[in-house]
Amino acid sequence: MTGTAYSAYVLGLADDALIYSHRLGEWLTWAPQLEEDMALANVSLDLIGQARALLTHVGSLDGTGRSEDDLAYLRDERDFRNVHLVEQRRGDFAQEMARMLWFSAYQKALYAALAGSADEQLRAIAAKAHKEVRYHHDHAAQWVVRLGDGTQESHAKMQAALTWVAPYVDELFDDSAPGVAEALAAGVGVLPSSLRAAVSADVEAVVAEATLTMPAVPKWRARGGRDGVHSEPMGYLLAEMQHLPRSVPGARW
Amino acid sequence: MSEGTLPLFEVFVRAKRGLSHVHVGSVHAPDATMAVRNARDLYTRRQEGVSIWVVAASDIVASSPDEKDSFFDPAGDKIYRHPTFYDVPEDVEYL
Numbered sequence: 269m270t271g272t273a274y275s276a277y278v279l280g281l282a283d284d285a286l287i288y289s290h291r292l293g294e295w296l297t298w299a300p301q302l303e304e305d306m307a308l309a310n311v312s313l314d315l316i317g318q319a320r321a322l323l324t325h326v327g328s329l330d331g332t333g334r335s336e337d338d339l340a341y342l343r344d345e346r347d348f349r350n351v352h353l354v355e356q357r358r359g360d361f362a363q364e365m366a367r368m369l370w371f372s373a374y375q376k377a378l379y380a381a382l383a384g385s386a387d388e389q390l391r392a393i394a395a396k397a398h399k400e401v402r403y404h405h406d407h408a409a410q411w412v413v414r415l416g417d418g419t420q421e422s423h424a425k426m427q428a429a430l431t432w433v434a435p436y437v438d439e440l441f442d443d444s445a446p447g448v449a450e451a452l453a454a455g456v457g458v459l460p461s462s463l464r465a466a467v468s469a470d471v472e473a474v475v476a477e478a479t480l481t482m483p484a485v486p487k488w489r490a491r492g493g494r495d496g497v498h499s500e501p502m503g504y505l506l507a508e509m510q511h512l513p514r515s516v517p518g519a520r521w
Numbered sequence: 522m523s524e525g526t527l528p529l530f531e532v533f534v535r536a537k538r539g540l541s542h543v544h545v546g547s548v549h550a551p552d553a554t555m556a557v558r559n560a561r562d563l564y565t566r567r568q569e570g571v572s573i574w575v576v577a578a579s580d581i582v583a584s585s586p587d588e589k590d591s592f593f594d595p596a597g598d599k600i601y602r603h604p605t606f607y608d609v610p611e612d613v614e615y616l
Contacts, residue, residue, distance in 0.1 A: 302549070303548050303550065306562045307558070407558060410554065410558065
């Protein structure tokens with residue numbers, strides 16, 4: 269069984285969901301309207317549900333027997349496998365919608381493709397999560413269209429947000445990430461680059477409807493997240509996320 | 522941005538097939554499409570419904586509390602409008 273070999277692949281998926289969930293949770297009380305607080309919290313909760321299931325699965329795959337909490341709270345920065353996109357600080361609302369548009373389009377294609385995974389557990393998680401991320405994508409798309417095709421100011425901010433997010437996109441489709449080759453060999457995973465065309469088309473359709481334009485190819489690109497090399501905001505995020513379980517080990521509600 | 526700048530929509534949720542949509546509350550949203558989504562996030566978090574209607578609060582024409590006297594009170598003493606003056610035959614079990 270190549271279980272241990274491809275657990276790094278699943279860990280990448282889990283950490284993306286976990287860290288983005290944390291970032292979205294930071295919007296509570298800061299969203300433009302009360303209704304949006306709820307919407308973003310709902311998306312955040314969906315993602316933490318995915319993260320929990322995936323982390324639990326990783327704990328059994330990698331043979332360490334670590335629980336979801338061990339993996340979420342007791343790993344250090346270099347052991348996290350999420351992409352830089354999800355760890356970036358909360359920007360303005362347009363930036364969040366740009367990030368959510370790309371990330372949810374990616375997750376939508378990913379979970380659809382994982383329906384054919386040889387790993388039964390992963391298949392089940394993907395089937396449930398696919399319905400959730402379809403809604404996340406719809407939510408982001410609705411806002412991108414409204415902001416892009418809204419006022420002059422909202423159009424400018426949404427356009428700037430698309431430019432802001434662009435350097436972080438490529439990392440989602442990096443085939444050299446740890447565990448990808450093993451996951452493919454075992455028939456468990458999806459080649460990240462194979463999702464690129466569908467995801468880009470998905471985003472481009474929304475951008476066009478929003479009367480926006482796709483930004484120019486960025487001059488730099490984020491990389492290294494899947495290898496545990498993160499950007500500055502990640503340390504602060506983990507300090508906040510992990511503080512309680514590390515200060516009071518075994519704390520319970 | 523304050524919520525006051527966005528229009529208000531009244532939300533109706535159908536709990537399950539066969540029941541009618543029932544008013545559950547209201548949401549702010551930039552337009553009706555977003556209102557349905559906001560309503561989904563606010564009012565069907567715990568599987569409360571299978572269908573949602575929204576309607577702009579400004580489109581609802583309502584009776585006025587000032588008209589209560591002329592609208593509703595006259596029905597108070599018209600007991601013959603209630604179907605309680607019929608003898609039910611003994612053999613008819615369900616009526």
